Amino acid sequence: MPRDLDLAVRPDVALDEAALRHAVSRAVGCGPDDVAHLRVLRRALDARRSVRFQLRLRVWLRGETPAAESLPTPPTFPTTRTGRPVVIVGGGPAGLFAALRLAEHGVPALVVERGKEVQARRRDLAVLNRQGTVDPESNYCFGEGGAGTYSDGKLYTRSQKRGPVAAVLDCLVAHGADPDIRVEARPHVGSNRLPKIVTALRETLARAGVEVVFGARVTELVVAGDRVEGVRCFDGREVAASAVVLASGHSARDVYGFATRAGLGLEAKAFAVGVRVEHPQAIIDRIQYGADAGRFPLPAATYRLATTVDERGVFSFCMCPGGWIVPTTTETEAVVVNGMSLARRDSPFANSGVVVGLEPADVLALGFPGPTGGVALQSMLERRAWESGGGAQVAPAQRLTDFVAGRSSGDLSDCSYRPGVRPARLDEALPAFIAERLRAGLRRFGRQLRGFDTREALVVGVETRSSSPVRIVRDGGTLAAPACRNVYPCGEGAGYAGGIVSAALDGLAVADAIARVWDE
Numbered sequence: 001m002p003r004d005l006d007l008a009v010r011p012d013v014a015l016d017e018a019a020l021r022h023a024v025s026r027a028v029g030c031g032p033d034d035v036a037h038l039r040v041l042r043r044a045l046d047a048r049r050s051v052r053f054q055l056r057l058r059v060w061l062r063g064e065t066p067a068a069e070s071l072p073t074p075p076t077f078p079t080t081r082t083g084r085p086v087v088i089v090g091g092g093p094a095g096l097f098a099a100l101r102l103a104e105h106g107v108p109a110l111v112v113e114r115g116k117e118v119q120a121r122r123r124d125l126a127v128l129n130r131q132g133t134v135d136p137e138s139n140y141c142f143g144e145g146g147a148g149t150y151s152d153g154k155l156y157t158r159s160q161k162r163g164p165v166a167a168v169l170d171c172l173v174a175h176g177a178d179p180d181i182r183v184e185a186r187p188h189v190g191s192n193r194l195p196k197i198v199t200a201l202r203e204t205l206a207r208a209g210v211e212v213v214f215g216a217r218v219t220e221l222v223v224a225g226d227r228v229e230g231v232r233c234f235d236g237r238e239v240a241a242s243a244v245v246l247a248s249g250h251s252a253r254d255v256y257g258f259a260t261r262a263g264l265g266l267e268a269k270a271f272a273v274g275v276r277v278e279h280p281q282a283i284i285d286r287i288q289y290g291a292d293a294g295r296f297p298l299p300a301a302t303y304r305l306a307t308t309v310d311e312r313g314v315f316s317f318c319m320c321p322g323g324w325i326v327p328t329t330t331e332t333e334a335v336v337v338n339g340m341s342l343a344r345r346d347s348p349f350a351n352s353g354v355v356v357g358l359e360p361a362d363v364l365a366l367g368f369p370g371p372t373g374g375v376a377l378q379s380m381l382e383r384r385a386w387e388s389g390g391g392a393q394v395a396p397a398q399r400l401t402d403f404v405a406g407r408s409s410g411d412l413s414d415c416s417y418r419p420g421v422r423p424a425r426l427d428e429a430l431p432a433f434i435a436e437r438l439r440a441g442l443r444r445f446g447r448q449l450r451g452f453d454t455r456e457a458l459v460v461g462v463e464t465r466s467s468s469p470v471r472i473v474r475d476g477g478t479l480a481a482p483a484c485r486n487v488y489p490c491g492e493g494a495g496y497a498g499g500i501v502s503a504a505l506d507g508l509a510v511a512d513a514i515a516r517v518w519d520e
């Protein structure tokens with residue numbers, strides 16, 4: 001019988017098979033040659049005091065043979081029932097996982113997506129990065145796979161639903177993700193691998209008879225009484241539906257307009273706004289790994305920072321070690337930044353959103369009333385950032401030390417953001433409510449991580465789309481909108497998710513809710 005063992009070991013031991021075998025044999029109380037086979041079940045890098053790998057291992061001793069490890073495979077599907085399809089608006093993680101789960105239930109489904117399929121989308125992103133030209137229908141937020149496709153692909157979630165989280169990770173592995181994501185405490189895919197996974201998911205959906213229609217921006221819900229009959233697209237074509245899943249993501253601001261026209265309830269929710277901070281990766285490695293930086297082939301170091309300033313959270317968000325800052329606006333006269341990285345995480349930069357949590361009352365006090373006040377605030381800040389950058393997606397930036405001191409930067413250090421950065425007073429462009437808290441937060445972060453508040457770090461603006469400022473109201477039990485009983489608000493744009501995995505989980509939950517109605 002194999003035994004499971006928790007072990008904390010230095011990198012030189014964790015990364016060397018023979019040394020690890022020795023450490024295991026000491027822990028088990030046998031000789032190194034008695035350890036026949038090791039399997040890593042969980043791996044976490046802990047750099048809090050000295051660098052250690054926390055491993056959970058399964059150990060087989062001499063004479064014991066491990067059963068072959070079976071990897072997850074794409075799901076199989078029952079025969080699809082007859083009837084109008086469930087129309088899923090949006091092919092992001094929420095929409096794709098809803099479609100997969102509906103197919104598993106044998107419920108017919110169709111995905112309508114305003115953007116393009118991943119390869120065509122890749123070309124539009126190249127133009128965006130090189131020329132600063134934004135295609136409002138094909139960008140970092142819109143297109144096959146949603147905002148997650150060209151993201152960092154971090155797959156951490158605060159969700160406690162471990163079983164379903166494992167199911168999401170298994171599904172990604174079945175479609176081409178590295179099986180290690182099932183082992184790593186902080187799994188990550190990388191934006192060079194995500195497009196292939198998204199294509200494979202589409203192929204699986206096609207086998208189940210689920211089509212994904214591209215270039216189909218939905219502009220209206222076709223409503224009769226308290227039920228939806230279908231959706232209308234921008235070109236007038238109508239698609240009949242037995243139910244509609246609204247999984248349109250946090251950047252589809254037009255969706256809130258047609259949701260309101262269809263009588264769905266909207267409410268303002270808390271969200272966060274701030275800047276992206278970028279350091280040379282070597283500085284973060286030195287801070288986190290100390291003398292071990294460069295001694296072992298350790299992954300690019302990460303950090304996670306949080307504090308409270310005047311009753312509002314200030315925190316780092318979506319940290320991308322070895323990554324790039326990317327232009328993630330969906331509008332032509334706006335600048336929004338976010339971060340991504342490749343699987344290798346080998347760019348010389350480390351970036352992270354540093355944002356201030358805003359309550360609906362804060363947004364109102366800043367002069368933006370109503371359920372979509374947060375969207376109006378985001379738009380105002382994004383437009384200001386575009387003006388400060390001077391167009392072509394050039395982003396306003398300031399040295400972190402100048403931002404904190406409240407002075408302009410005469411010059412800027414190197415930055416990964418391809419359309420380019422230009423010195424600007426970001427501390428003045430942001431409302432004082434946000435800028436003052438960011439300043440105090442960044443000062444504290446400099447004490448928490450010695451060297452974080454270096455002159456070499458930049459703040460780049462603006463990071464406004466960290467989450468949705470609006471919730472489309474739904475019933476907690478049926479997951480449907482009370483005003484339209486077969487419309488299912490879903491994922492991040494509807495206010496029920498905040499990342500790839502949580503959006504996928506919400507898609508699964510909504511699909512299960514719809515299948516229950518079909519079963520009845």
Ligand SMILES: Cc1cc2nc3c(=O)[nH]c(=O)nc-3n(C[C@H](O)[C@H](O)[C@H](O)COP(=O)(O)OP(=O)(O)OC[C@H]3O[C@@H](n4cnc5c(N)ncnc54)[C@H](O)[C@@H]3O)c2cc1C
Nearest residue numbers: 090092094114142146147148151154218249491492499500
């Ligand atoms: C650059 C970047 C990096 C990120 N990094 C990470 C990360 O590392 N880890 C993480 O967990 N999260 C990350 N995120 C956030 C993550 O991508 C989102 O939380 C997640 O994609 C939300 O999933 P969703 O399905 O709810 O919405 P989305 O992924 O936004 O998908 C919505 C889809 O709906 C489509 N759509 C919108 N309106 C319409 C319409 N009217 N008609 C038809 N289709 C429509 C859009 O084109 C889009 O494809 C990142 C986001 C960005 C932009």
